[in-house]
Amino acid sequence: MPPFFRHVSEPGLSSLQRRLEDLSRLTTSFLMLLSASTVIATLGLFQNSPAVIIGAMIIAPLMRPLVGLSLGTLTGDSRLIARAVITLAVGTILGVILSAILGLIFRSLELTPEILSRTHPTLLDMGVAIAAGAIGAYCQTNEKLSDSLAGVAISVALVPPLSVVGIGIAFGAITVSFGALLLYATNLVGITVAGAIVFLLLGYTPLHQATKGLALSAFVSLVLIIPLGFSMRELVVENQISANIKYILKEKTLTFKDVQLDSVKVERFREPMIVSATVMAPEQPITQRQVTLVREFLVKELNIPIEFKLKIIPVTQIQSEVSATDGNATTVEHSIPPEQTDNQNSGNSPVEPDQTTSAETEPTTENSSAGNSRPAEQQTPSGPDSTEQPQVQQQQQPKQLQQEQQQQQAVKQLPQPTDNQSGANTGR
CATH class of the missing domain: 1.20.1080 (Glycerol uptake facilitator protein)
Known part of the structure; x- marks a missing residue:
C-alpha cells in the first residue's frame, strides 16, 4: 500500500x-x-x-x-x-x-x-x-x-x-x-x-x-459542479464577448477614438442582449445619434440583436500657462540695465509712458514721475546764494498780487452814469 x-x-x-x-x-x-x-x-x-x-x-x-x-x-x-x-x-x-x-x-x-x-x-x-x-x-x-x-x-x-x-x-x-x-x-x-x-x-x-462516505461526497459535489460549470462557461463567454466589443469600439469606430473606454459589461441572458459601456471623456463628446450608429454597427459586427447603453464620466483637463502680464514684465526687466534703473529711481532719467506695460513696472513709473516733479531744484546752481534766490522770488510774488488787487478795486469804485444822464445826453 x-x-x-x-x-x-x-x-x-x-x-x-x-x-x-x-x-x-x-x-x-x-x-x-x-x-x-x-x-x-x-x-x-x-x-x-x-x-x-x-x-x-x-x-x-x-x-x-x-x-x-x-x-x-x-x-x-x-x-x-x-x-x-x-x-x-x-x-x-x-x-x-x-x-x-x-x-x-x-x-x-x-x-x-x-x-x-x-x-x-x-x-x-x-x-x-x-x-x-x-x-x-x-x-x-x-x-x-x-x-x-x-x-x-x-x-x-x-x-x-x-x-x-x-x-x-x-x-x-x-x-x-x-x-x-x-x-x-x-x-x-x-x-x-x-x-x-x-x-x-x-x-x-x-x-x-471510506468508500461509502467518499461516494456520498462525490455525488453531492457532482450535483453542485453542474451549475457551477454552466456559470463558469457563461463567464468565459461573456468575457470573450466583452473583449470583442472593446476591440470593435476602439479600433473600428471613430466615436471612441478620442475617449478613454473604462469598461464594457455584457448581460447575455436579456432579450435583446444588453451591452453597457463606460467611457471617460470631456462633457458632451458623444451625441445620441452617435450612440445609435454605434449600436447599429455592433449589431452588424456581432450578428445578434443588442441594446447599447453608454455611460459618460465627464473629465476636465486644466493646464497651466504663462500669462501675458508675466511675459511683458519679464521683457521689461531684462531690457533695462541695472545702472539705468538706479538712475530712474533717483529722478535723473524719466521713463517714457509707453514703457509701462504691466502692473509690475508701475513702481518704476512712479519713481520717474517723482523725479520730474521738481525741475527747478535740479537746475538751480550750487553755491551759498542758491538757497536765498527762491526766498526773494517768493517775497516778490505776493507784492505784485496785492498791487493788481488794489487796481481792480479802484476801477470798481469809479461812479457809473445813470439812466437819466444817459437820456439827457442823447437828447442833446
Missing part, C-alpha cells in the same frame, strides 16, 4: 474523534463568535472594504464543526456527524437572520461590488473551498499549527456569502440570495470533501471503510 495511505493507530483516531466532538458542540462561545463575525462581515460588505471582511474571517468559528463533519463523513461516525450538522445549521440560520436585520437597517445603501461578486459562483470558488478545507483538516491533525490559520482558511469561503444571503433577503433581491446561497453550499461541500480526502491520505481511515 502506498505510504500516504498508511493507517493511523486506533488511539490516534480516537483522540482526534474526541477532540473534534468537543469542537463541534453548539456552545455559547460559538454563537457569540459567529454573531460577531457575521456583523463585521455584513458591515464590511456594505462598506466595500476587504480589510473589514478579513477581520470577520479571523474570528469565525465555522472551522470546528466543518472539520468534524469531514471526519464523521469519512469514518461513518453518526454521532459526530449529527453534532456537526446541528451546529452548522444553527450557525447558518443565525448568520442569515443577523445579516438580514442589518440589511433592513441599511436598506437605503446600494449593493456594493463586494456583495455582487459573491452572487455568481463558478468552479473557481469550488477550488478555493477545496484548498481551504484541506488546510483546515491538516491543521487539526498537527498540534504545532495554529487553529486560527485553519479558521481563516475556511471562513474565507463561508462567512461573506452567508452574510450576502441575508442582505439579499432584506433587499428583496432573490437572485442575489440564491447566488450567495449556491456559493455557500458550494464552499460547504468543497471544504467537507477536501477535509475527508486529507484525513484519508493521512491514514485515519482505511480506504475500504
